Amino acid sequence: MTSYTLPVPANPPTAAPGTVHTVASGDLRLSANVTCWPTQQQLEADVTAAVNALGWKVERGHGVDPGKGHGFIDSQRAGIEVFKRIPADAPLIVVEAVWQYSHHVLAGLRSHRGPILIVANWSGEFPGLVGLLNLTASLTKAGVPHSALWSRDFTDEWAIGGLRTWLETGELRHDTSHVRDLPSLPDDPEVSLGRSLAGQLATEKAIIGVFDEGCMGMYNAIFDDELINPLGIYKERLSQSALVAEMARVSDEEARAVRRWLDDAGMTFHVGTDEAIELTEAQLLSQFKMYVAALRISDDYGLDAVGIQYQQGLKDVVPASDLAEGLLNNVQRPPVLSRDGSRELYPGAPLPHFNEVDEGVAVDSLVTNRIWTAMGLDPATTLHDIRWGERYGDDFVWVFEISGSVPASHNGGYDRSYSMRQPPMFFPLGGGTLSGVSKPGEIVWSRVFIMDGELHVDLGRGTVVELPAEETQRRLDATTPQWPIMHAVLHGVDRDQLMARHKANHVNVAYAPDAATADKALRVKAAMFADLGVRVHLCGEVNL
Numbered sequence: 414m415t416s417y418t419l420p421v422p423a424n425p426p427t428a429a430p431g432t433v434h435t436v437a438s439g440d441l442r443l444s445a446n447v448t449c450w451p452t453q454q455q456l457e458a459d460v461t462a463a464v465n466a467l468g469w470k471v472e473r474g475h476g477v478d479p480g481k482g483h484g485f486i487d488s489q490r491a492g493i494e495v496f497k498r499i500p501a502d503a504p505l506i507v508v509e510a511v512w513q514y515s516h517h518v519l520a521g522l523r524s525h526r527g528p529i530l531i532v533a534n535w536s537g538e539f540p541g542l543v544g545l546l547n548l549t550a551s552l553t554k555a556g557v558p559h560s561a562l563w564s565r566d567f568t569d570e571w572a573i574g575g576l577r578t579w580l581e582t583g584e585l586r587h588d589t590s591h592v593r594d595l596p597s598l599p600d601d602p603e604v605s606l607g608r609s610l611a612g613q614l615a616t617e618k619a620i621i622g623v624f625d626e627g628c629m630g631m632y633n634a635i636f637d638d639e640l641i642n643p644l645g646i647y648k649e650r651l652s653q654s655a656l657v658a659e660m661a662r663v664s665d666e667e668a669r670a671v672r673r674w675l676d677d678a679g680m681t682f683h684v685g686t687d688e689a690i691e692l693t694e695a696q697l698l699s700q701f702k703m704y705v706a707a708l709r710i711s712d713d714y715g716l717d718a719v720g721i722q723y724q725q726g727l728k729d730v731v732p733a734s735d736l737a738e739g740l741l742n743n744v745q746r747p748p749v750l751s752r753d754g755s756r757e758l759y760p761g762a763p764l765p766h767f768n769e770v771d772e773g774v775a776v777d778s779l780v781t782n783r784i785w786t787a788m789g790l791d792p793a794t795t796l797h798d799i800r801w802g803e804r805y806g807d808d809f810v811w812v813f814e815i816s817g818s819v820p821a822s823h824n825g826g827y828d829r830s831y832s833m834r835q836p837p838m839f840f841p842l843g844g845g846t847l848s849g850v851s852k853p854g855e856i857v858w859s860r861v862f863i864m865d866g867e868l869h870v871d872l873g874r875g876t877v878v879e880l881p882a883e884e885t886q887r888r889l890d891a892t893t894p895q896w897p898i899m900h901a902v903l904h905g906v907d908r909d910q911l912m913a914r915h916k917a918n919h920v921n922v923a924y925a926p927d928a929a930t931a932d933k934a935l936r937v938k939a940a941m942f943a944d945l946g947v948r949v950h951l952c953g954e955v956n957l
């Protein structure tokens with residue numbers, strides 16, 4: 414007998430035959446969970462009907478909290494508690510109609526032994542597909558086997574077939590034949606440029622500034638130092654509190670000068686007076702102070718790229734970081750001087766900004782910035798959420814839609830860019846976007862991700878198409894009208910192939926002036942990443 418207090422072993426529940434368990438991971442923000450709850454209920458009803466029709470029962474792993482007004486797992490702690498009550502060997506479906514924080518369910522999914530399926534509704538209304546892509550990417554980084562499926566309402570043959578396969582075999586494989594490994598590259602001017610830039614980065618090194626790591630549960634977006642240091646990339650860990658402190662040192666006059674510059678450049682600000690639902694002059698002033706402060710701190714630390722998390726803390730202190738982020742990513746931007754007024758900071762160049770401190774985007778933006786600059790191209794780059802998409806004419810046209818800002822050059826300039834108040838359900842203190850419709854043109858798209866403990870990159874080509882104004886508006890209205898939109902057609906990659914393969918909710922894009930130059934830039938990028946030791950995959954039709 415021992416006198417020590419031993420923990421009482423939990424009595425794990427056993428799986429009932431023919432029963433599928435479901436969970437729903439949610440946002441941390443109550444307002445988002447409450448607003449999106451009816452849509453989630455509809456998706457859960459659709460998925461339950463489909464599973465029942467295949468002869469299986471569905472048991473929801475957690476209840477609805479009437480006090481909160483939703484039934485989402487809304488924290489990591491809540492997720493850990495929910496998973497204690499789910500039989501570890503039962504088939505489990507994570508049902509997502511919303512943007513969700515992957516870490517809410519990661520702990521439970523890591524130790525779950527039964528088959529795991531992540532499903533989302535093919536709808537742009539809320540970022541459920543974006544949530545699915547983050548969770549599958551996070552599980553890929555964590556090495557947790559899983560399958561994924563998406564459908565408008567789970568009544569179509571394709572989705573029902575997929576569901577049946579998963580229920581019968583515990584696994585669902587999709588066609589990813591569009592992906593191939595990079596072949597060895599001939600020594601030509603592009604390959605040689607890629608290799609020299611890789612050599613320079615690895616030896617001279619670069620610093621990415623991270624204002625508070627780990628945004629919105631995006632486990633996939635945290636890149637360990639051990640993985641990025643060999644590329645020559647080092648992190649400077651910064652606190653968002655320091656950003657707020659620096660903002661307080663920026664004068665109103667300096668912030669107003671930023672506004673005057675943007676007004677002169679032709680940008681439109683949709684302002685009002687109601688802080689709760691409209692963009693106000695006070696919100697904008699704060700955002701311009703953040704822009705100046707971010708550049709000053711970046712200069713202090715000698716940063717080569719910077720990322721501001723904004724969520725988990727800063728969203729309750731100051732208006733959105735997006736406007737500052739979009740400005741930083743553009744070559745032409747309001748000048749900012751050092752505190753003593755003696756130097757312009759990062760003159761004539763963007764300071765690559767990686768939204769939501771997505772460190773995969775940080776690595777990519779840095780590499781893109783160097784290649785595009787060396788080739789004499791506009792180095793403005795951004796991430797987008799892979800939000801949704803539909804066919805238009807002969808093409809499947811994606812809605813790439815970042816949650817707040819793009820560099821103005823992607824919209825064709827400041828005079829084609831506008832700022833709207835960020836949606837209150839995600840952004841209680843408001844702040845303006847840097848929005849617009851991305852100009853038609855040729856792009857290189859990419860994603861750096863972690864799989865099997867190594868860095869990988871998917872590279873592909875695409876064309877941004879122009880759609881009639883009413884179709885653009887329909888797509889904006891079907892998603893988040895305040896946010897910047899890109900109508901992207903990916904070359905040789907269909908809808909389901911992208912969804913099945915892409916290991917992130919984010920995709921990086923950069924423009925080239927024509928197809929031949931975009932092909933060349935992609936070749937430089939492939940060569941540079943390969944030389945840095947990143948495993949390069951080509952997706953779809955790529956002219957190497």
Ligand SMILES: C[C@H](O)[C@@H](O)[C@@H](O)C(=O)CO
Pocket residue numbers: 512540543769798815816839918919
């Ligand atoms: C505001 C929302 O939470 C967005 O931030 C979310 O949909 C994303 O952008 C995820 O990348």
